[in-house]
Amino acid sequence: MQQIKSIGVFDSGYGGLTVFRSIAAELPQYNYIYLGDNARSPYGDHSFETVYKYTLECVEWLFAQGCELIILACNTASAKALRSIQQRILPVKYPGKRVLGVIRPTAELIGEYTRTGTIGVMGTRGTVKSGSYPIEIHNFYPELEVVQQSCPMWVPLIENNEHLSPGADYFVSKYIQALLEQSDQIDTILLACTHYPLLIPKIEAQLSEGIRLVSQGDIVAGSLKAYLCRHSEMEQLLARDGEKQFYTTGDASIFCRNGSLFFEAPVVAKQISLLS
Template sequence: MPQAFAFFIFAVMQSNKPIGVFDSGLGGLTVFRSIVEQLPGYDYIYFGDNKRAPYGDRSFNTIHQYTWECVQWLFNQGCPLVILACNTASAKALRTIQQRNLPGVYHDKRVLGVIRPTAEVIGNYTQTKQIGVLGTNGTVKSESYVIEINKFFPDVKVYQQACPLWVPLIENGEYDKPGADYYVKEYLEQIMAQSADIDTMLLACTHYPLLQSKIQAYLPAGFTVVAQGDIVAYSLVDYLKRHAEIEEQLTQNGTRKFYTTTDDTEDFDRHASLFFGDVIKSSFVSMKE
């Protein structure tokens, strides 16, 4: 290869400005899949902190620390914009990152989450004005959805239910097995016991779409079950239209790279392909506990 051409290729690779997509594990790939469907031309990096997952039961400080470390890693890969495709990270780390970490050194970077775009539209799905929110312990305890939905739909009543066993079931490939039915039914019975008038269920964890068919089967006919992927993707399309200063930085070569903090990349690739809907080949990134 001629030296000048080789340098050109290196320069192009170095100048890529991808959109970063972060999750504590695999679930964010359901959001990433929707984003790619809506915005296929952009360059992307997906980063899963699988070694330290799940985040759901960790403290506020630990979740912020882990999330901020991963966001900085994505910044160092050239990402001007990072999407936290993780409800727990969005609930417990996003505000601190936006208000404390970005001003100063990273003032030209942006970090967005999945809670606000969901809260902006979820009230449009309900007829009874009663919504159920299914999430991790961390997301439920933060009450982020209760607070955010109330801002946009003050007449909507929000009920919450933590489903701590769903993520381990999903990440261990048990989501479509008969054994998962017991835990799906158990948590749905608990939230429906709070109000029989709930008619809309929000899957407030990006892992949960893999259980959506089971969830729907244990709910009354006509019940609306809402996953976040398309909502977040449409919101990102709108965001880029409104923020030319970010959109103009992003490169569009159609590249997609995947990274994980687990050293068993083959296992990650196998499971991740189920979430993303396509073959994945990832690389390992070391992160300390």
């Protein structure tokens, strides 16, 4: 495959396309390669070791395609694999390349959204269990209270294109109520999974006036733009043809159909195989 200096965007499935959509809108000039590990998704219930193994395989595949910088547009991968890849793999094997996640840039800004000082975080079991969001948020805003709620049924509903069905209402209501029952001071809810923006209409219907819903796409896009401004040595390596390539470890035709819903534009993908 021809080597190009691209920005890689990775997710366990389709959800990262909601982040990629925002990145491409903010920074349309660069070349991008998106990889969805659909054959092994969802990552939310996998162990730290399994998520690390899968994520590293996908990161190394993107590096092999010429990516200089990779965004883990997956909260579970950011929570369970990013730090190990940054500390153990990059300095030894890829010292000139970078891998960034979605948790830290979100944590840096989330405190600006709340008035009461209490934030709800909704994510997969893996993200919630990792405790990554409370840890990162408290690094920037130690005074904030962070309340978490796992939503194990939301990703399966979305990946099976049932998120707009009447049946999805029950699980949206169930997890929203479980979160709000933990604190009556929550005025900001962070969707800590890149799949969840597809549920925003149903989530908003369950929220009272005054509760703000925050998704990550625009935050991550703005953070990447600032990163490239700070790191001109990286920015100068990137090709500027505005090309977007899409790959999946799953069925390409299914990815094209479902991926277009997340990306809000036609998606043409190719299937690739990884080691396991």
